[in-house]
Amino acid sequence: MELADRLETKFRLDANQKKALNKLGLFSVHDLLFHFPARYSDVSKVKLITELTPGETATVFGKISKLKTRKGFRSKIPMAEGEIEDSSGKIKIIWFNQAYLAKMIHSGENVKLTGHVTKGKYGLYLANPEFERTPDISIDAHNTLFSAKNEKESGKGFSYPIYHETRGITSKWFYHAIEKILREKTLDNIEDYIPEDILKKYKLPTLKTSLIWIHKPKNMRDAESARKRFAFEEVFCIQLERQHDKFEYRKNKSFQIKADEKDKEEFVKRFPFTPTNSQKKSVQTILEDMGKSFPMSRLLEGDVGSGKTAVAATASYMVVKQRPNGQGFGNLQTAYMAPTEILAIQHFESFIQYFKHLPMNIGLITGSGCRKFPSKVNPSGWTDISRAQLLKWTANGEIPILIGTHALIQKSIKFKNLALVVIDEQHRFGTAQRRKLVRKDNIGPHLLSMTATPIPRTLALTIYGDLDLSLLDEMPAGRKQIITEIITPNKRNETYEKIREELKNGRQLYVICPRIEEPDPTKEMAVQAKSAIAEAKRLKKEVFREYEIEVLHSK
Template sequence: MDFSTPIENIPRVGPVMRKRLRTLGIKTVLDLLFYFPSRYEDFSNLIPISDVKINEVCTVQGRILEIKTTRTWKRKMFITEAIIEDKTGAIKSTWFGQPYLSKILKKDDPVFISGKVVVGNNEAYLSNPIYEKTYSQADDIETINSNKLTHTGRIIPIYSEAKGLSSRWLRSNLKFILASSNGKLPETLPEKIIAEQKLLDINRALWEIHFPSSFEKVGKAKERFSFEELFYIELFVLRERAKLNKEKAHSIPFNLDLIKELVSLLPFRLTDGQRKSAYQILKDIEKSRPMNRLLQGDVGSGKTVVAAIAALNAIKAGRQAAFMAPTEILAKQHFQEIAKLLGNFNLNIGLLTGKQDQFRSKKLKNDIVEISRKKLLEKTLKAEIDILIGTHALIQDKVKFGKLGLVILDEQHRFGVEQRAKLVRGSKLIPHLLSMTATPIPRTLALTIYGDLDLSLIDELPKGRKKIITEVVEPEDRTKTYGFIKREVENGRQIFVICPRIEKPDAEKEYLSGWSEAKAVKEEYEKLSKTIFPALKVGILHGKMTSKEKEKTMLDFKNKKIQILVSTSVVEVGIDVPNATVMMIEGAERFGLAQLHQFRGRVGRGEYQSYCLLFTDSSSQKTKQRLKALITCENGFQLAEKDLEIRGPGDFSGTRQWGIPDLMMDSLKDIRLVEKTREIAKEILIEDPYLKKYPILQAKISRFRESIHME
């Protein structure tokens, strides 16, 4: 079997099922093999019917004596009941809301039934059990080979599901693929490592993670895949660091008098975290080796000021700075903020985005003018632009810097040697790199996936900031919340309302996505603007709007022309509206903790008391636990550690924000495994820096590099 085969090429996968699988990120046979269970049910207790006990989970084997479906009058619910008999006795099985079962299961069918034995109406029965039809009746339950079973009679995998895509379907197809492949998936770890670390080989590990012979073997399979993920990340980051250490950069002297002058002109006092981070950066760029530093700081902690200090130091040493933001709105915001921060130092600052280019000339002081792209690029090449701020437009082929010395990235952590070299085509010297993030990253995660970066931390907010009051609002208090929002607006404040999606899906998409309850921005906007707050100015913001529309909406909000802004997660990063005091989040369970923290950081940026109000339809314990963590943790770093602590393997709650698998997220709790994989990766690279003896590693690193987010 070719493991890169598109998933629709296997039996029982038509266009509808293909769409459903894609909602889970499954596009190929290999993707399906690596879609691991979120948990397991133990149905390995195979017993005769006469031995069943109340509240016991078990599997029985027998034939169906009778089966029928009825409908209750009061609740209009379908109930399917079957009597299962073996040579020792009989027991009833009851299914709720599954009328189709009476068409699948027929009288005299031999079956296995797995589930919990409960009591109702003075009789024991199996409640909503899992069934599996067999094609022969075993005489003796002890002779059954559980490996031949898929859904019953063994430890069975349960997967995170999408609407119309069940664990039963996944089990059936995974077993078919594993049996068809016959152990032929190529190994992705060297035999030496497998032997030394006593790991399962890849084919055995896949069988044991999907169809385990014991819980001990589940642990062994997880150990193998956790080791592999961590090992390749460590190998990758260590090679990146080694590659960078061979490069040369311009040494930029630390101009202490200049920095003192800038700091004295700031309208606020720097925090200790800002001072320490700025010092680390300025000492780094003095070296002739390229800096590779990640500046972590909570939302509103003042990372841009630290970046501006580094940029000014580089410019006054005769170098240029490039500042890349993830969106046009943020690029423009940084452009205006840096022009203001460095307004007294006679700098030429350019803005390059996909649509609009601007220029703030030292001759024009604080005036900002439109400029043609051609002219802006000419000035950049001649080193007449001191700082060029923009989006991904900065790494287009036409953009060339004359004297680039420092690259600053906002919320874009992966930017390798090749990407930096693009900015200085023809030069043998690589610019220094400062990457900034407000995304809370657990320490073990930062040391693992950003192990090629040095870390600076701003772990405090500027003095005088009020703590944001965060609450989970019960559904019955919604009207009261609307009253509170109205009072805040009457007091001159502004409100964010966040929804998980843009518009209500059509029936098919709703069915496929499983998001039928998720609030839609357009629907919420209509409700708030026409029904709840008809007298207030309500605006809408989402990703399908053009850049110009988004920019106008944000500008109107900033200039108080909009009082309530209903938005998708497009407001997650960086937008600064000091007058906004309420962040109301619908469907809070749909967002990761780091994302919720980012939303919360959009308020509390001014002098007024601010609030973050969380609405959720979920009653799950894990959702409650996560939202409670958001309330109790005061900063993003505490929150990140808490998220790692409570997150379980297979928990959807936001691992995508870090771009890594759930299984590896769980293994990050094991600091010894993290350290072990790092040491093994180091040993291999010391022995063979170019991995010539390890073609398996070389090939996997190349694929791994493509999967990691490199700008």
């Protein structure tokens, strides 16, 4: 069996299985090998059904049967019920208010259930157990699988892999398919793309060993070692790609910006606040970068309110006050790209405040229209202009500062002497977009990316390895600190009371949920998370009855 072999040529697949594998993006033997388990289930603590006692929370392993849905006789609560059987006996299982589980689990499947052992009118049953599908291991295997001997040999007890599934393909299928691939020695000639000296330095297993360990670990230490290797590999490849991008971008020439300390200080004095030390340091570093013969690539990280826009405005000022190379007239240009139209308008208004004392044109281009500052009629304000007029003025250099959304990198927008590009929120602007801004004469603009996302330094250097990093770790005087907290369930009511006090003072609250609607119970892979619609109903009914609660979403 070869890595490039199509799955349908090596495995018997029906139409549903082919469709399921295609949905998961699995087409070849290679794809299947790199479809890693989502987690492992440790069955060393599994009990025999005959050993269960009322009141305990226990885990059992076996085959499920007699699944059906019904409603409580008096309560009318919808429920799913069935039986699970192992080598020692059977026990009833009941899921209250989860009738949909009868459609998700099928009779005859092997599962691991963990639930509360309850004594009912007709005997013991497992109440609302959590379930995991398992490989097709004989239910008579308890005596060997869960023995002390097996636990000692495997480290933490027998573990089986649980894979990301979709309708038509289960972990059981993956388990046996991987078994077949490994049995046919498909990995014997696989090439490891991480150099041997790096593997030794970081004590990482080879690619062949890692693939075996991640699918068939003898113990959890093996599985963790394999995951560590693949995590390292991912970061390693990202860093290589970023360093290559950085090296390639530096092959371009740039406009060298000559920093005039006196001019900079005069501009900064007009700020309505005193710059922090981190702002001063960041401005100085940026000016040093822009004075070099190759384009700057820098990421400016700082929390909301830390003064990133002021740093960008200072850098923009030092750029646009300079003449193009060898000319006694005109200005170099700055493009400022914001992620949304609202933010673009906010930055346009901020730049007007920073530059209103200077004879400097500032343009705004969004999907809704174009503006220019200053207006000929009202020099202290802006005016609406046509898109064609703005593009013309930008192309001939009459607009030194242009602010907008992604419209800035459309082919229709031409700059005469673009020397600096400022990107608000780096994750929305990649290497491909940056290349579009390089001129035909290989002069690339300096790049200043900004983000309020609190990225740890080591992670930032990995993800944005093509950018140098500056950090704004101070707040200007008078700014309130932004508080981020994780609230545990036992402190939720206390938090609601604090929120209620803020609401009484006329303030507002918004709650963000990962889903719009409740997940479809018939879809096994649906993300089980809070929905905006259900949470709004709950808050209105149970918590903030006296306040208006509305729902806003993309649908």
